[in-house]
Amino acid sequence: MLRLDGIHRSFGDRLVLDDVGFAVERGRLTGFVGGNGAGKTTTMRIMLGVLSADAGEVTMDGRPLDAAGRRAFGYMPEERGLYPKMRAAEQLTYLARLHGYDRADADARARDLLERLGLGGRADDRLEDLSLGNQQRVQIAAALVHDPEVLILDEPFSGLDPLAVDVVVGVLAEHAARGVPVLFSSHQLDVVERLCDDVVVIAGGRIRAAGGREELRDRFAEPRYELTTAGDTGWLRAEPGVQVVDFAGGWAQFDADETTAQRVLRTALDQAPVHEFRPVRPSLAEIFRDIVRDETAEAEQTAAEQADATSPRTAEPTPEQVR
Amino acid sequence: MNARTPSPRPAVPGTLQSTLLVAEREVVTQVRSKSFLISAGVLLVGVLAAIVLGSLLSGRTTDPVRVAVVPETVALVDAADDLEGVRVADVAEARAAVEAEEVEAAVVADTSADAVLDARVIALGSAPERVLGALTVTPEVEILGDPDPEFGIRFLVSLAFGLVFMMTATTFGSTIAQNTVQEKQSRIVEILLSTVSARALLAGKILGNSALAVAETAALAAVSVVGMVVTGQDELLGALGAPMAWFAIFFVVGFVLLAAIFASSASLVSRIEDTGPVLTPVMMLTMAPYFVVVFFNDNDLVLRIASFFPVSAPVAMPVRLFLGEAVWWEPLVALVVLAGTTVAVIALGAKIYERSLLRLGGRVKLAEALRES
Numbered sequence: 001m002l003r004l005d006g007i008h009r010s011f012g013d014r015l016v017l018d019d020v021g022f023a024v025e026r027g028r029l030t031g032f033v034g035g036n037g038a039g040k041t042t043t044m045r046i047m048l049g050v051l052s053a054d055a056g057e058v059t060m061d062g063r064p065l066d067a068a069g070r071r072a073f074g075y076m077p078e079e080r081g082l083y084p085k086m087r088a089a090e091q092l093t094y095l096a097r098l099h100g101y102d103r104a105d106a107d108a109r110a111r112d113l114l115e116r117l118g119l120g121g122r123a124d125d126r127l128e129d130l131s132l133g134n135q136q137r138v139q140i141a142a143a144l145v146h147d148p149e150v151l152i153l154d155e156p157f158s159g160l161d162p163l164a165v166d167v168v169v170g171v172l173a174e175h176a177a178r179g180v181p182v183l184f185s186s187h188q189l190d191v192v193e194r195l196c197d198d199v200v201v202i203a204g205g206r207i208r209a210a211g212g213r214e215e216l217r218d219r220f221a222e223p224r225y226e227l228t229t230a231g232d233t234g235w236l237r238a239e240p241g242v243q244v245v246d247f248a249g250g251w252a253q254f255d256a257d258e259t260t261a262q263r264v265l266r267t268a269l270d271q272a273p274v275h276e277f278r279p280v281r282p283s284l285a286e287i288f289r290d291i292v293r294d295e296t297a298e299a300e301q302t303a304a305e306q307a308d309a310t311s312p313r314t315a316e317p318t319p320e321q322v323r
Numbered sequence: 324m325n326a327r328t329p330s331p332r333p334a335v336p337g338t339l340q341s342t343l344l345v346a347e348r349e350v351v352t353q354v355r356s357k358s359f360l361i362s363a364g365v366l367l368v369g370v371l372a373a374i375v376l377g378s379l380l381s382g383r384t385t386d387p388v389r390v391a392v393v394p395e396t397v398a399l400v401d402a403a404d405d406l407e408g409v410r411v412a413d414v415a416e417a418r419a420a421v422e423a424e425e426v427e428a429a430v431v432a433d434t435s436a437d438a439v440l441d442a443r444v445i446a447l448g449s450a451p452e453r454v455l456g457a458l459t460v461t462p463e464v465e466i467l468g469d470p471d472p473e474f475g476i477r478f479l480v481s482l483a484f485g486l487v488f489m490m491t492a493t494t495f496g497s498t499i500a501q502n503t504v505q506e507k508q509s510r511i512v513e514i515l516l517s518t519v520s521a522r523a524l525l526a527g528k529i530l531g532n533s534a535l536a537v538a539e540t541a542a543l544a545a546v547s548v549v550g551m552v553v554t555g556q557d558e559l560l561g562a563l564g565a566p567m568a569w570f571a572i573f574f575v576v577g578f579v580l581l582a583a584i585f586a587s588s589a590s591l592v593s594r595i596e597d598t599g600p601v602l603t604p605v606m607m608l609t610m611a612p613y614f615v616v617v618f619f620n621d622n623d624l625v626l627r628i629a630s631f632f633p634v635s636a637p638v639a640m641p642v643r644l645f646l647g648e649a650v651w652w653e654p655l656v657a658l659v660v661l662a663g664t665t666v667a668v669i670a671l672g673a674k675i676y677e678r679s680l681l682r683l684g685g686r687v688k689l690a691e692a693l694r695e696s
Contacts, residue, residue: 098515
């Protein structure tokens, strides 16, 4: 298990990571979600050791990570980086050799990996001659070519078509199944929701939520239910303890506590055949939006407080004005 | 390590091994690029052409001058190397041949009473210099000590050393700079640095490009030597031998110095478009030795100072050796100064390189790169 604890990092006097801590479990795909500038890339760079933290530590199975341990990581940076003039297989071979594989081994690994990612026929093309999507696959291969013990991928799916996403997910899941902790960030919340076992949400440099995907959805679920019946659902508005969110004919969505919801279900069954009755759990996108909305509101509030605190001073007449 | 990993992870390569791998990539990439092959080819052909043309223009292989001779002067003309005698019966016939421009001039017997020499030269428009030269008798000259190179050769040799150093250093220096910025711009440097140390990366870059630079210069030297031997300019070669050997040694160390400066300067910026301002001072530093030796190659003081100054020593010291102005210990001292500077600059450069490689975005200030971690 890869763990971060109490990571702080500032650039100048701007605090970009504030007490960041979470775990990436072995054998699970962990999604790392956050808006632009939330601190995802900085966090990943610190995990990789290409950037140092001001405070806090990164541990692997309880032991602090050192340079030797990090060499076994597979990393895909957000800004794609490979040599444009080198051939696809050749650069993968080069990277594998830097990890200690001999030339023949490295070459075999590179070609095998490109084959699995559906690029077998383009292995000897120069990177700049490949389409962006295919360059992306080579980039993913670069993170995997040395059989990493930890995988950290920054936005691995951006620019991939849905089929390519499935191929890549297949390969990542295979690594996870071998017990490799896999962390990837993404803006595509639907993709994260579909693929991840665990989710970490970061906003404003702080971890806002972390845990299993379903657990998170339960935790952030409002007591909301959805009802579909053969009859009309207009009567719901008159039920005590029920707040109707939306309704249309035989379908309605409403907020209510557990007992009230069960009572509503019984009433509905008495009135007309019920097709569906279920608690509504928010999608990851909705959870994320809520978190970010809270964050923005909070930031505005602090900004307002600060403005209040400083206003008396700014209101003081300057010497210029006195004269 | 995970027990389910199919094959055991190979041993992590050491710094030396990583350095060699990086160097290998630099060399392979460069050798494969068309622009490199073309520019190297043009340079080699150019040098060869210069040597061959130089030898042709110096007039070594011109035909002997045809002159008319009367029986009395046959022996005189036959003795001269550059003249070919055309036999005529008498003076009148000789005059006719000159007037008909069948011959350059005529050498006839001088029978007048106040004649100092036995022969008289008849020409059409002006005194025929080559004929007179060929007939002139000069005393043997004995030179004490080493022969003094004449100004032309002196200038040419300074120019050659300066040009070779400048061209190679700017070509490979810019390649190093370009590769450094490109790695930074394409962010592959993040992947590389999670695998190898910045030091190994820098060392590999310097090593790979130095090897190429030395190889190209060696090819140039080989072409020059072969060209000089074939065109029969062996004496110049003899005079150049020792200075060329010194040049080679100075070149290698001096190039490494410049390579380190190029790489660490380039690491300060993140985009190819921004390299201009940071590389301008480095380029000037690279070209300075060339201008110094070309403009001051007859100014002993300037040349002496330049031959000890690290950046210009690789060019100025061999030139002074060629001119016979340097005492035996001087190149050794200059070499020690150069090597010391190189080690110091590499240490400093590695620090700058390490600290600015991952600073993306704007230009990293030099002071910042040195202070902060």
